[in-house]
Amino acid sequence: MSPMAVTPQLKLDATKIRADFPIFEQLIHGKPLAYLDSAVTSHKPRQVLDVLRSFYETSYGNVHRGVYTLSERSTEAYEGARQKIASFINAPAPRELIFTRSATEGINLVAYAWGLSNLGPGDVVVVTELEHHSNFVPWQYVAGRTGADFRMIPLDDGGELQLDALDTVAGGGNVKVVATGLVSNSLGTINPIERLAGWAHEQGAIMVVDAAQAAPHRRIDVQALGCDFLAFSSHKMCGPTSVGALWGRGELLEAMEPFNLGGHMIRSVRFEETTWGEIPAKFEAGTQPIAEAVGFGAAVDYLNEVGLEAIEQHEHELAAYALERLGEIPGVTLYGPPADRRAGIVSFNVEGIHPHDVSQVLDWEGIAIRAGHHCCQPLMQKLGVSATNRASFYLYTLQDEIDRLIAGLEKVKKVFA
Ligand SMILES: Cc1ncc(COP(=O)(O)O)c(C=O)c1O
Numbered sequence: 206m207s208p209m210a211v212t213p214q215l216k217l218d219a220t221k222i223r224a225d226f227p228i229f230e231q232l233i234h235g236k237p238l239a240y241l242d243s244a245v246t247s248h249k250p251r252q253v254l255d256v257l258r259s260f261y262e263t264s265y266g267n268v269h270r271g272v273y274t275l276s277e278r279s280t281e282a283y284e285g286a287r288q289k290i291a292s293f294i295n296a297p298a299p300r301e302l303i304f305t306r307s308a309t310e311g312i313n314l315v316a317y318a319w320g321l322s323n324l325g326p327g328d329v330v331v332v333t334e335l336e337h338h339s340n341f342v343p344w345q346y347v348a349g350r351t352g353a354d355f356r357m358i359p360l361d362d363g364g365e366l367q368l369d370a371l372d373t374v375a376g377g378g379n380v381k382v383v384a385t386g387l388v389s390n391s392l393g394t395i396n397p398i399e400r401l402a403g404w405a406h407e408q409g410a411i412m413v414v415d416a417a418q419a420a421p422h423r424r425i426d427v428q429a430l431g432c433d434f435l436a437f438s439s440h441k442m443c444g445p446t447s448v449g450a451l452w453g454r455g456e457l458l459e460a461m462e463p464f465n466l467g468g469h470m471i472r473s474v475r476f477e478e479t480t481w482g483e484i485p486a487k488f489e490a491g492t493q494p495i496a497e498a499v500g501f502g503a504a505v506d507y508l509n510e511v512g513l514e515a516i517e518q519h520e521h522e523l524a525a526y527a528l529e530r531l532g533e534i535p536g537v538t539l540y541g542p543p544a545d546r547r548a549g550i551v552s553f554n555v556e557g558i559h560p561h562d563v564s565q566v567l568d569w570e571g572i573a574i575r576a577g578h579h580c581c582q583p584l585m586q587k588l589g590v591s592a593t594n595r596a597s598f599y600l601y602t603l604q605d606e607i608d609r610l611i612a613g614l615e616k617v618k619k620v621f622a
Contacts, residue, residue: 217515223601225250225507236571239606244390244418244550244597245575246440249504253443256503260496268495269469269486283495286502287485293505294416294435295426296452303451303458303488304498308417309339311436311451312384314464314488315413316343319434320382322462326352329378331410333358333366334587335389335396338580340415344384354378358385360587364392364541371404380408387419387430391579391595392541393524393550402431411457417441421599422520422548424513427452439497444504448497451488458484465490508600516600520549523598523607527551530611536618540588549598552579555614558621560594566617572610 223229228248229238240248260282266275268283284299291299305311320343324330330348332341334357348355356374359367366385383405385396402412411433416425421442427435434457438449453461463470463481467490472480481487508516525544528551531537536556541547555563560576567574575595578585585591596610 215512215515215518217511217519217600219519219601219603222250222511223603225252226601227251227254229601233571233573234569239570239572239609241572241574241596241598241602241606241610243421243599243602244441244595246446247421247443247599248601249443249445250507252507253445253500253503257445257496257500260499265496267492279495282499282502283493286498286505289502289505290450291452293425293509294420294450294452295428297428298455300483300485301452301455301458303453303485304493305436305449305451305488306447306494307440307449308415308436308438309449311434311449312340312413312415313343314451315434315436315453316347318461318464318488319411319457320344320347321351324348324351324353324381327379328353328381329375330355330382330384331358331374331380331405332356332384333386333396334360334583335364335366335392335394336384336386336581336583337390337415337417338582339417340384340386340413341583344382353381357583360584363543364389364394365546366394366396366401368397368400375408380405380410382413383408383410384413384415386415386417387425388416388422388548388550389541389581389584390418390550391552391581391584391593393547393552393597394542395546395548398430398432402433406431418548418550421508422513423517433457439501439504442504443507444501445494445497448494448501450501455484458488463487463490467491511600517548519600520598520602523602523604524549524551526604527596527598527607527610530607531614534611534614537614540593549602550595551597552593552595554590554593555617558617560592562621563594563614563617566620567610567613570609570613570616572606572613574610 264278266279268280291302405412414432414435416437420437440446470490540552564576
């Protein structure tokens with residue numbers, strides 16, 4: 206691995222970190238790239254790209270399938286990545302960490318493999334009004350298939366969960382699943398997972414956490430959170446696409462039916478009957494995203510070296526600055542909680558201008574932000590809008606990029622005046 210541009214510290218140097226990311230070496234429409242859309246996907250540092258290249262060039266083979274050198278090297282790298290990622294979230298054991306295609310696939314795995322066998326009429330599945338569709342639609346679907354009730358914890362006007370409504374939401378039903386994001390991808394709201402997990406367990410329910418927007422940005426400790434399952438994606442945390450991870454409590458994973466069926470996940474296959482392998486193999490049917498998992502491990506090394514505390518602090522400062530500057534622009538509406546209770550995500554609208562138009566004019570200035578419903582249509586319904594603009598920050602984001610966003614919005618307003 207090539208040397209890091211930074212050493213662990215609380216205050217990170219985003220300008221130095223940026224030098225690790227080749228994407229910033231180009232101009233967009235003749236301007237330096239201001240990438241303010243890391244919540245959708247993050248860019249990749251050389252340290253990760255180098256590991257991917259060298260893995261393919263020197264060690265690539267299929268895993269758990271051969272007794273020759275390349276297969277052994279590949280298996281070692283793949284299982285090494287599992288260990289790193291498991292310890293990144295303080296999982297009690299690496300075998301409880303399943304490689305998936307994405308956070309979406311991890312949540313679907315739990316909804317199908319746990320939900321279809323454990324839910325039925327009279328049971329209640331609880332999500333929130335903040336959820337990304339990935340942690341909403343699978344539960345809505347599985348509740349519908351099994352006859353369970355599907356309910357939402359409401360939001361208050363500040364974009365935070367109304368915890369005093371929990372008992373009303375349960376409404377005398379048999380709550381079996383509470384599924385919540387740790388950080389909202391639309392509003393940046395940080396949800397009180399420990400508290401929700403305590404409530405879920407009092408009801409006899411499992412607590413499922415969508416950590417897609419949390420794992421890249423803050424230290425995750427599944428044992429301290431007290432959850433039962435936690436899903437996240439590599440591509441949002443400096444790693445490759447097409448790989449993610451699902452952590453689950455060992456005893457739950459062991460008791461569950463498999464999700465995908467095929468090679469590697471079996472103990473024995475007979476015409477009469479097939480039996481399943483041990484976890485994690487039981488949930489890893491077929492050829493896995495091998496190099497991607499190894500790259501995911503390298504991404505976790507990179508984030509650990511920069512320091513999750515420093516990353517969280519940096520993004521927090523940027524969010525506070527962005528909220529302040531955006532709040533000064535007449536006609537801008539901001540959504541979500543105050544800076545001290547949100548992550549590095551800021552959603553807003555500019556009066557009379559559709560977010561797609563805002564985003565397109567900003568692109569002429571080399572500024573990339575997201576415009577749309579952010580896969581959160583129930584939240585948009587709640588906010589009474591069809592879409593918002595969203596700026597989101599990461600370890601390589603500079604305050605100067607927020608200044609450029611503010612200047613860009615003045616231009617947008619002139620174009621549509
Ligand atoms: C909160 C949240 N959950 C889940 C997902 C889905 O992630 P993926 O598309 O990597 O499966 C996203 C992606 O934007 C997200 O923001």
